[in-house]
Amino acid sequence: MDRQKIKEAGLKLTPQRLAILDYLRDNLEHPSAEDIYKAMLERFPTMSLATVYNTLETLREKGAIQEVTIDPQKKRFDPNPRPHHHLICTRCKRVLDIHIDYQLHVPEAKKNGFEIVGNHIEFYGICPDCRLKMSVMQS
Amino acid sequence: MDRQKIKEAGLKLTPQRLAILDYLRDNLEHPSAEDIYKAMLERFPTMSLATVYNTLETLREKGAIQEVTIDPQKKRFDPNPRPHHHLICTRCKRVLDIHIDYQLHVPEAKKNGFEIVGNHIEFYGICPDCRLKMSVMQS
DNA sequence: TATAAAATGATAATATTTATCAAGTAAGAA
DNA sequence: TTCTTACTTGATAAATATTATCATTTTATA
The missing domain is CATH 1.10.10.10 (Winged helix-like DNA-binding domain superfamily/Winged helix DNA-binding domain)
Structure with missing residues (x-):
């Protein structure tokens, strides 16, 4: 392949x-x-x-x-190579794919004359590993 | 200020x-x-x-x-510093702010155990200036 | 003012990416 | 199969972006 x-x-x-x-x-x-x-x-x-x-x-x-x-x-x-979104751990920078098709409409008034052809969403969070490490450090 | x-x-x-x-x-x-x-x-x-x-x-x-x-x-x-989104010209890299509050729900099954705390959307497009330049070049 | 803590500026060091180019290799032609 | 050419690789230099170091200067407060 x-x-x-x-x-x-x-x-x-x-x-x-x-x-x-x-x-x-x-x-x-x-x-x-x-x-x-x-x-x-x-x-x-x-x-x-x-x-x-x-x-x-x-x-x-x-x-x-x-x-x-x-x-x-x-x-x-x-x-x-196909469009998709990402879930990023802000602590360890791990990145996972998220495949969800959101319909993000941008009103003409906010387009500033741009011709919009695509989008990409970054979700920020803390991954399970880091959550664990953080709770261990606290205790 | x-x-x-x-x-x-x-x-x-x-x-x-x-x-x-x-x-x-x-x-x-x-x-x-x-x-x-x-x-x-x-x-x-x-x-x-x-x-x-x-x-x-x-x-x-x-x-x-x-x-x-x-x-x-x-x-x-x-x-x-407040959360907002961005509109990016893929040709000249110009970046404009977009203030729209999208409700992006991620199903628990797709969270991979992450605790999601925020998001950021990049909209890609061609800005008016570049659109103009491109049409001029073609003619 | 005098003082301590913090910030600046000069510059070295590091990290990341791109450029250059001689030598090697893949793919189609013979 | 061998030849030929264009493409690719690998070694390394160069460029770009960022961070670190530290003596000197400045800010905030007493």
């Missing part, structure tokens, strides 16, 4: 691209380039960080993955 | 803080630290970039302004 994604995007099939897509597939962590690079090094000791960045940018450009602007420190990547 | 904001935050009143708050007030551009720094230099040639970062971080920490994670390249700052 990864092979197809790459071919469909009109890109050459390389082991690096396959490895990155394989790592991203079913990955719910929304990893950063650095995260991906580290994971790659384990099974692919020669891969360059530049290749990770190149690959991610190329895949994003072709619509095969999505870049999520959620972490002020760094870009993070989402293997799911 | 800026003086009060600073005092309320328990901070010392400095010309630098006043100048930054003054610049941010009524600023709808959601400027970056660099933007603010450049603007400061004009009326305040000795101000350091470090001071801009320090001030912004301090003000954010105290809840006087908001950091918006919208631009993958850099942090941007919003003088309005």
